[in-house]
Amino acid sequence: MLEVLTDLIRHQDGYVELRYHEHRSNGFMAQKGRFDHSGSSIHRGVGIRVLEDGCWGFSSTSDLSPLAIEGGIEEARSSARSLSKYRMKKVKGLADAELSTLQYEDPAFGILMELSIEEKINRVIELERALAKEHSQIHTAMVSYSEIFEEKAVVTTDGAACSRKLVRPEIRTMAYFGEGSEQVLAGKAVGVTGDWAALFAHPESHNMIEETAREGLNLLKADHAPAGLKEVILAPSLVGLLCHEAIGHTVEADFVEAGSVAQGKLGQRVGSELVNLYDGGQPEMGNNPAGFLPFDDEGVSCKSSTIIEEGVLKSYLHDRESAAQFGHDAKGNSRAWAYNDEPLIRMTNTWLQPGELEFEGLLEGVEDGLLVLGAGGGQADANGEFMFGSSCAREIRSGKLGKWYREASLSGVAFDVLQSIDGVSKDFRWDLGSGYCGKGQSAKVDAGGPFARCKMMVGGRL
Amino acid sequence: MNPERSIQELQEINAWALERAKVMGADGAFVSSQQGMSSKVSYEKQDFSLVSSHRGGGISITIHKDERCGGVAVNSFDRPEIEKAVERAFDLARPTIPDPYIALAPYADYPTLVTPWDENLIEMEPEKLLKLLVKLMDVTREDSRLSLDHVAVDRSVGVRCISNSEGMLATDRYAQLNWSLMGMAIEGNEVTGFDYLGNRSRILNEAESLMESSARELSGRLLKQLGAEPLVEGYRGQVLLPPTLVEELLIDPLIFHLQGGQIMDGKSRLGESLGEKVAHENFTLKDEPHDTNLRGATGFSGEGIPTKAMVLIEGGKLKTHLDSLYSSRRRGTQPTGNGSGPHCPCLDSGEYSVEELVGLAGRPVLFPSRFSGNLDPVSGDFSGVAKGASLEGGASGSRPIKEVMISGNVFEILMNNMFMGKDRMTDGGYYRLPHVLADQVSVVSG
Numbered sequence: 001m002l003e004v005l006t007d008l009i010r011h012q013d014g015y016v017e018l019r020y021h022e023h024r025s026n027g028f029m030a031q032k033g034r035f036d037h038s039g040s041s042i043h044r045g046v047g048i049r050v051l052e053d054g055c056w057g058f059s060s061t062s063d064l065s066p067l068a069i070e071g072g073i074e075e076a077r078s079s080a081r082s083l084s085k086y087r088m089k090k091v092k093g094l095a096d097a098e099l100s101t102l103q104y105e106d107p108a109f110g111i112l113m114e115l116s117i118e119e120k121i122n123r124v125i126e127l128e129r130a131l132a133k134e135h136s137q138i139h140t141a142m143v144s145y146s147e148i149f150e151e152k153a154v155v156t157t158d159g160a161a162c163s164r165k166l167v168r169p170e171i172r173t174m175a176y177f178g179e180g181s182e183q184v185l186a187g188k189a190v191g192v193t194g195d196w197a198a199l200f201a202h203p204e205s206h207n208m209i210e211e212t213a214r215e216g217l218n219l220l221k222a223d224h225a226p227a228g229l230k231e232v233i234l235a236p237s238l239v240g241l242l243c244h245e246a247i248g249h250t251v252e253a254d255f256v257e258a259g260s261v262a263q264g265k266l267g268q269r270v271g272s273e274l275v276n277l278y279d280g281g282q283p284e285m286g287n288n289p290a291g292f293l294p295f296d297d298e299g300v301s302c303k304s305s306t307i308i309e310e311g312v313l314k315s316y317l318h319d320r321e322s323a324a325q326f327g328h329d330a331k332g333n334s335r336a337w338a339y340n341d342e343p344l345i346r347m348t349n350t351w352l353q354p355g356e357l358e359f360e361g362l363l364e365g366v367e368d369g370l371l372v373l374g375a376g377g378g379q380a381d382a383n384g385e386f387m388f389g390s391s392c393a394r395e396i397r398s399g400k401l402g403k404w405y406r407e408a409s410l411s412g413v414a415f416d417v418l419q420s421i422d423g424v425s426k427d428f429r430w431d432l433g434s435g436y437c438g439k440g441q442s443a444k445v446d447a448g449g450p451f452a453r454c455k456m457m458v459g460g461r462l
Numbered sequence: 463m464n465p466e467r468s469i470q471e472l473q474e475i476n477a478w479a480l481e482r483a484k485v486m487g488a489d490g491a492f493v494s495s496q497q498g499m500s501s502k503v504s505y506e507k508q509d510f511s512l513v514s515s516h517r518g519g520g521i522s523i524t525i526h527k528d529e530r531c532g533g534v535a536v537n538s539f540d541r542p543e544i545e546k547a548v549e550r551a552f553d554l555a556r557p558t559i560p561d562p563y564i565a566l567a568p569y570a571d572y573p574t575l576v577t578p579w580d581e582n583l584i585e586m587e588p589e590k591l592l593k594l595l596v597k598l599m600d601v602t603r604e605d606s607r608l609s610l611d612h613v614a615v616d617r618s619v620g621v622r623c624i625s626n627s628e629g630m631l632a633t634d635r636y637a638q639l640n641w642s643l644m645g646m647a648i649e650g651n652e653v654t655g656f657d658y659l660g661n662r663s664r665i666l667n668e669a670e671s672l673m674e675s676s677a678r679e680l681s682g683r684l685l686k687q688l689g690a691e692p693l694v695e696g697y698r699g700q701v702l703l704p705p706t707l708v709e710e711l712l713i714d715p716l717i718f719h720l721q722g723g724q725i726m727d728g729k730s731r732l733g734e735s736l737g738e739k740v741a742h743e744n745f746t747l748k749d750e751p752h753d754t755n756l757r758g759a760t761g762f763s764g765e766g767i768p769t770k771a772m773v774l775i776e777g778g779k780l781k782t783h784l785d786s787l788y789s790s791r792r793r794g795t796q797p798t799g800n801g802s803g804p805h806c807p808c809l810d811s812g813e814y815s816v817e818e819l820v821g822l823a824g825r826p827v828l829f830p831s832r833f834s835g836n837l838d839p840v841s842g843d844f845s846g847v848a849k850g851a852s853l854e855g856g857a858s859g860s861r862p863i864k865e866v867m868i869s870g871n872v873f874e875i876l877m878n879n880m881f882m883g884k885d886r887m888t889d890g891g892y893y894r895l896p897h898v899l900a901d902q903v904s905v906v907s908g
Contacts, residue, residue, distance in 0.1 A: 035558035041535040058514035079513035258611035381655040387847040389836030459867030
């Protein structure tokens with residue numbers, strides 16, 4: 001499609017962006033000895049965005065013929081002209097950026113495309129059977145596998161002409177223990193960009209069956225976490241959630257403009273000196289993050305953004321419009337989930353840089369606290385208040401790990417929590433790759449980091 | 463778009479796909495197709511930001527073969543694409559585990575619902591949507607302390623058709639205007655948390671006043687949050703839940719345990735509880751799928767089973783479970799047309815105004831507007847942040863409260879004292895629920 005789009009855009013005036021997107025997904029799920037789901041979907045089309053009279057117009061079509069795409073361009077132009085009567089502040093221009101001409105194909109794309117459906121389904125069945133047999137107290141085991149094959153081509157009138165093929169597989173285990181009102185649910189989930197070698201090399205994939213069972217058995221005996229302000233050590237998945245939910249969203253330039261807590265704070269201290277926080281489509285850390293991107297949906301080559309350096313807020317995340325407005329660089333954070341979605345400012349892979357301490361060194365500093373494991377869902381607010389859940393936690397007493405707790409929710413104010421970080425381990429792990437970020441439309445993202453020690457409110461029982 | 467012609471086209475496409483599945487050797491097949499168009503105008507970053515439009519459609523095909531099934535969806539009506547999708551559905555079914563309980567819905571006559579249908583929405587130009595958005599924004603501009611991050615108005619029109627190889631055929635059409643607002647209040651250095659609100663109308667002429675109500679309600683909620691203070695002392699006891707949280711914290715987790723699919727997998731704690739007390743006597747929950755003022759109103763389920771009004775819990779006693787075709791075969795029951803829960807959940811109202819509910823508490827009571835947290839449907843445990851909350855009652859009247867953590871167990875709450883408000887709300891048209899004064903919730907200060 002790259003050639004078709006390039007040919008079509010040649011005759012267009014002003015700024016026009018054409019994005020071909022094929023989203024092919026497969027999903028399989030086995031549960032309690034049966035096969036619950038074997039499905040596939042293919043959605044393809046072209047998203048068309050134009051900037052005319054200082055206004056954006058967007059249209060999309062699933063008809064890939066040049067005639068239909070040209071019709072879509074006219075529709076988008078007409079929409080932009082309608083808007084121009086109402087918009088107060090016209091878009092003056094887009095920031096210069098490194099526009100990609102890359103034709104990227106991850107070898108994993110071909111490898112997973114070639115792997116037979118039978119082999120994928122058999123792996124799911126085998127894992128479900130193994131999990132069901134792992135412990136007599138498991139009454140229902142469930143294993144699901146999904147993969148998204150994503151083909152994109154982005155062409156703009158000012159020089160982007162790039163294409164990519166990526167695949168993002170995910171695997172998830174869930175086990176229900178106990179019976180009636182005394183049931184608990186334990187589970188593990190891993191997602192990467194890459195093939196099965198990458199997926200099953202992830203640390204969370206190692207002993208996934210045994211670890212799911214171990215967690216469930218511990219939770220069966222566990223009490224609810226005690227409530228109150230606590231010293232906590234966050235596992236890498238929770239550090240990832242903190243980076244993404246509590247910080248990342250507040251520095252997306254559209255949220256900044258709307259008045260987020262990060263507005264006007266560039267150059268100010270927002271965290272302790274141990275806090276170095278980044279976002280990037282092609283991160284320097286770790287392997288195969290689920291949000292890997294060589295270029296974004298405006299065709300901008302992805303580079304890492306330093307959001308916080310030694311505790312000082314350094315930059316926001318931008319698309320080309322906001323980058324021009326702020327006088328910053330666009331580094332590839334404009335993303336659309338499907339062909340019929342318009343690009344929005346989104347994170348890609350967001351991480352906290354590791355420090356110097358061993359994990360044991362972090363534990364030693366805690367008299368009475370919690371080690372929080374297993375990230376659940378999370379949300380953040382414009383004022384920096386955030387909440388996220390975890391499936392389980394462990395007591396820390398005098399630097400030693402103690403009993404298990406179930407269902408701990410954490411909350412705080414983002415920059416206050418960052419200020420309280422007083423220890424960061426030397427480990428590093430991407431650990432949010434099985435999740436999706438929601439902002440009106442989905443986005444595949446990843447986040448992670450080391451273990452980090454800080455203070456947070458724990459919402460337990462009174 | 464001509465809805466009648468579009469439905470006719472979908473019926474022909476479905477019939478063709480079913481025929482291809484049969485020719486390729488399927489024992490049976492189910493097809494679902496839809497097509498529609500939408501346009502949207504949005505306001506972001508303090509300005510009118512985008513006009514967008516989309517036309518599209520697609521088809522999904524599930525084939526049954528040797529007690530196995532596989533399904534493929536494509537956003538195309540090209541015959542070669544559909545043919546490939548059918549072939550692929552066979553590939554997906556072949557390696558799975560045979561399951562004798564897989565079945566297709568039989569032919570049925572469906573109740574005829576008279577759903578509002580406004581022709582004016584079909585060919586509505588973006589310019590008209592923009593004018594509606596301007597009016598919506600005008601209301602929120604009346605107070606400079608309001609900052610709206612995202613406001614959108616969209617119009618969607620479409621048709622859908624489901625059919626299967628057993629002769630089941632059902633069609634449906636929709637035309638509606640949706641709007642949503644999200645924002646915060648800012649005064650000096652104080653920034654409240656985000657709040658949001660949305661609604662919809664199927665009649666263009668009624669939309670304007672409903673939109674104004676939405677804008678005024680959100681504005682009121684946001685401004686009320688200014689000056690919020692931390693909760694000084696936590697407690698375990700009563701909280702006043704608005705309809706949105708009644709749904710999120712009580713109805714949704716309860717529904718999980720009423721579903722035949724969860725019962726057959728041993729995940730439900732109410733599988734053996736028919737006729738037993740599962741909630742307080744004031745709690746009567748119904749499904750009203752033929753209430754066309756609600757979004758989920760339909761005469762047929764997603765798999766083609768006719769829907770009917772049902773009492774799920776009456777005076778706290780469990781009256782029925784909810785079964786899909788599959789779970790009913792597995793459990794030896796009848797399908798209720800509720801594979802994914804009730805279509806239009808409705809909770810009976812009580813006799814108290816919101817002020818009277820506060821008075822019943824006997825002490826200042828937390829009144830959150832939203833909940834951001836985790837809820838484990840299996841155990842019923844939840845914990846998270848109560849947002850947009852106020853403390854109601856006592857000497858100080860009503861005071862906005864900064865975010866506080868709340869936690870509890872859904873089943874404990876259901877079995878304890880609860881009092882229902884007398885006015886039921888539909889909040890976006892998803893349900894019809896009253897305010898509920900619920901007990902046994904931990905409210906954590908700090």
